[in-house]
Amino acid sequence: MTDLAAITALGESAPFRAEIGALTLIENSNLALASLSVPRGQNVPMIFEMTLPEVGQWQAGADISAFWTAPNQWIIEGHNRANEDFAELVKRAAPDCCVTEQTDGWVAFDIFSNDGSKPIADLLEKLVNIDVNALKTGTAVRTGLHHMSVYLIRRRDEQITIVGMRSLAGALCHALETAAMRLR
Amino acid sequence: MTRLSGGLIDHSAPVQFSFNGRPYTGCKGDTLASALLANGVQLVGRSFKYHRPRGVLSAGSEEPNALVTLHDGARKEPNTRATVTELYDGLVARSQNHVGPLNRDFMAVNDLLAPFFAAGFYYKTFMWPRAFWEKLYEPLIRQAAGLGRLSLEPDPDAYDKGFLHCDLLVVGGGAAGLVAALVAGRAGAQVILADEDFQWGGRLLAESHHLDEAPAAEWVGKVIAELSGLGNVRIMPRTTVFGAYDHGIHGAVERVSDHLPNAKGMVRQTLWRITAKRTVLAAGATERHIPFENNDRPGIMLAGAMRAYANRWAAAPTRSQSDPVAVFANNDDGHRTALDLLAKGIPVSAVIDPRTDAKRLGDYELITGVVDGTKGRLGVTAIRVTQNGSSHWMPCGALGVAGGWNPNVHLSSHHKSRPIWDANLLAFVPGKDLPAGMVVAGAAVGQMTTAKALRSGMDAALDSLAGLGITAKPIDLPRAEDTAVTQSAFWHVAGKGRAWVDFQNDVTVKDIALAHKENMRPVEHLKRWTTLGMATDQGKTSNISALAVMAELTGKTLPETGTTVFRPPYTGVSLSVLGGGDTGSHFRPTRFTPAHSWSAQNGATFIEVGAWLRAQYFVRPGESHWRQSVDREVLAVRGNVGLCDVTTLGKIDVQGVDAAEFLNRVYCNMMGSLAVGRVRYGLMLREDGHAYDDGTCARLAETHFVVTTTTANAALVYRNMEFARQCLWPELDVHLISTTDAWAQIAVAGPKSRELLSRIVDDFDLSNEAFPFMACAELTVCKGLRARLFRISFSGELAYEIAVPARFGNALMERLMQRGVDLGVTAYGTEALGVMRIEKGHAAGAELNGQTTAQMLSLGRMVSQKKDSIGAVMSRREGLELDKRRLVGFRPSNPAEVIAPGSHLFAAGTERTMQSDQGWITSAAYSPHVGSSIGLGFLEEGDVRLGEVVIAANPLEGREVRVEVVSPHFVDPDGDRLRD
Amino acid sequence: MLIPHPLLGLRDAQEFTYLGDASLLNRPDAASGDASNAFNDYVFLRDNPAGLHRELWYHEQGDRSWLIVTRNTVTHEVLGAELARDYILKAELPA
Known part of the structure; x- marks a missing residue:
């Protein structure tokens, strides 16, 4: 392990967390990410015994999950693995695929509701031009949010993860926090 | 007091407000207009041009007269219609457009000067002398005519925006709209019902009719209760759908807290973008008046509005x-x-x-x-x-005026659909080619009785849902009034005096007659000549009367005379809510670099570079001018070692068996031949042959490259590479993904950079032999942290760029600074970076401005003749080949003089004309290395004119500097330091 | 406007970047004898029809697909969209 100290995307030593009304916003700084794409003419492989999800979908898994990002491209998520060389791990699992380390390219905010799915729907309609009714558990979409690009991953009815560019973490956090506060 | 009993207001809930400083009492449920009327106040304002006393004309959003200024201080909001302003405790309102008290407006003298203010008076009266317009006429007119005044302070309120999606959007919550929403709601469709009013029911609330045996308000209450209970229906009162845009997208403003007495901290208004698969427009109808002499006095009101004030x-x-x-x-x-x-x-x-x-x-x-x-x-x-x-x-x-009703066709014509004349109704109704997915119902489509409106709302919903494949059932409609409609073609009362047509813009029948006489007859000309219908009410109460008068004058029918189509917005929308509420530092997102915290703690001044904030220079104690800091940083890099956060450069990961071939095609120079473990400078051209971006390309493995772009063009280069990959050469196996944010990248530059790096790498041979100029490698630093090292230089010194996962960037910066204290390590910002690249003669944004070619940059030989690449063919066209301007350096003949970037270059003794122009200075800076101002620029045949003195002319500031043409490489022209 | 993305369904045009005439897909062969004229036409000449237009849109805030969208420039009606990559690869298949 390196003796350099990591900071979060927001420049802090500890991840951001806020409880606002029925919503809890938690920065997930332990999420490892790696993109994977399949060379021409090859079949889409199983990764860690997981079938890669279809267009617009997220495939849940205990330790590893994945979401579709583009034709023939996915992002593999390693939960609580940000301190590992996750891209290397994925590359070993899919040696023929093109794998790119993405862990530090992004900031992930997990948003939980303690009052069913409605608070999440109310929050999203203030942020993204996506039909919230169509954003069911197991879907993943990329769209714009306040002039930023984000992935929305609906992990459960009561939970959504918003993944934005790391350098924009502050602006994204501000947008989420402001929108959540305005719901009260 | 003229307060009656009954109505839909709460007599037991008094509401205090003030108008022109006087306190009044209204009731909960009142509008400002109804409360003023209930207090016997008829005079509420002065007209735009003639300062005529004016009162409330209507009971809705079509109001032309009762415009008031609400609130005080920064919250001051002019030109608000009193007829739709919901009353609340503490509301402060003032009348507008008068000098002195409202009842004795000193500007009313304008009314006596009316003959001078006839149609087209701006065009006729103020044409000459021309210079007087800006200095005299316009200020005078602005002072004399007009509406309310702005606070001129920043808006302190919060605004919001949002996005909604539905199967059916119902615009209007009157009889037709409520039925449409109910039919669709019961069928399980996703429904949005919006109305600008704060109470549901539309015209039903203004009339004394019953539905079945009960007052209409009871039926309305039941419907709203049912809709509120349905999870698939969203009811949005106080929400104006102001525009119908392409493909079912609508703009709407919800007044969230405008009606609340203590809304501090709350969002005031929300701008909604509603995407609807189908739309039912049930916007009702607007009553028209009848122009006659002096028809604009306070107390003269639309007859339907009188009923609304009495009944509701x-x-x-x-x-x-x-x-x-x-x-x-x-x-x-x-x-x-x-x-x-x-x-x-x-x-x-x-x-x-x-x-x-x-x-x-x-x-x-x-x-x-x-x-x-x-x-x-x-x-x-x-x-x-x-x-x-x-x-x-x-x-x-008081006098009620009833001229008949016009369907509110506005939204139906937002896509250019022209309303058509209904000869039975004597009004325009929605035409053909409505916005896709829109059906019009109720009075808006000429179904003027309550029974017909209810039926039409149901039919519209059934039609719309059938189109979506949703099965809906008809509902039992209440029994309702269905008396015959008797609109007549009596348009105005002829007479000698002034008869107002457009109250808000003070347009009279005489003005229309004058426009006719002056041949401004087509409806578009009529509008512009008289300004009819061009006020904030967009002529809702006046357009048809005006057309009828013009039709009478020309002897044509009304449909032959034509109608104007409507554009968004239906009613005025504040710029604040269109702005969406992100103001100040949140106006646009800011990108921070990984070492931002360290930089902020160490005296950095930041500069915006696109969305990024970058350290511009670091101020040390004792430095009072930025140049002191920048000069120190430059000299420290050239003498010792410096560190600069260069994370903002775009980074694109390129993989695949055809990656090398792909890069050959997007860079003008050869990239495929690059050896693994090496980096090469690359230049990209546009297909038209001009240079557009440069950067480095590192080959990490046989099928794995990392490409860098300039900060400014990162998104564009990525987009163009995706275009090349998907649209030009999809047969190549190439995989692209941006990694800009994933890696913190720090430039370590200066003669002591190798020594500094050797202190943090884990067991890696940095010697010139093992890791020469333009080498790259993956390695670990600081005890096991994976990193990428590139031996590249922008400054011209021995230099490296080191990349680590972004979350370690700040710590790496800190560590390098600690470990380099004895080496004199110095952090430097974008200013020093810029100075050093000018000293070294490297091109940057000012040289790659979209008008320059590889040849001009003296990189012409880079454009490979052996292969095709984007822009290669066009770069060889005659026009570009003939351009002999070349990038060279400049030094002032007198070292005390300063070269200004943007200066144009002329041979000594020539005229300063376009014909003799020989080029321009692209970049300039003070060089602490040279000890004077230096510049880069493009000069005709500059490469063979070294030593010549030319003129750098800056006519904007009236300055000229004699400059010597020199090599663009002010430091180390042979590049020995790079390879050391 | 809404763009009917062939994979993702109707998506708001705000997620896209517009490029223009789909003739940009037909990049000339640099090795042909008339390459310089062909490139001149390719780079500078465009049809600007009032009516049906095949044009390129990039799903920049989405899946980064380049699409060929057929749109009526008068009414803004969108008649269809396909992935540019699929279209070209299909066209290159022997008949």
């Missing part, structure tokens, strides 16, 4: 309850006003109706004739009634 708001339109009211109607609907007022105990002096066949519908006097004059300076006191050629004055405290 329990307010009589007069100053005192004993004053009688007269009605001037050309259709039966106007007679209802007399009936409803009588039922409320208000005396009605007469109904005056020009139709010889008009019937008396109740206990009032019916006069077959016209109203052709009025009296009463600040409020009507009498009307002149002319019957069979003889006139008499009839005292009255």
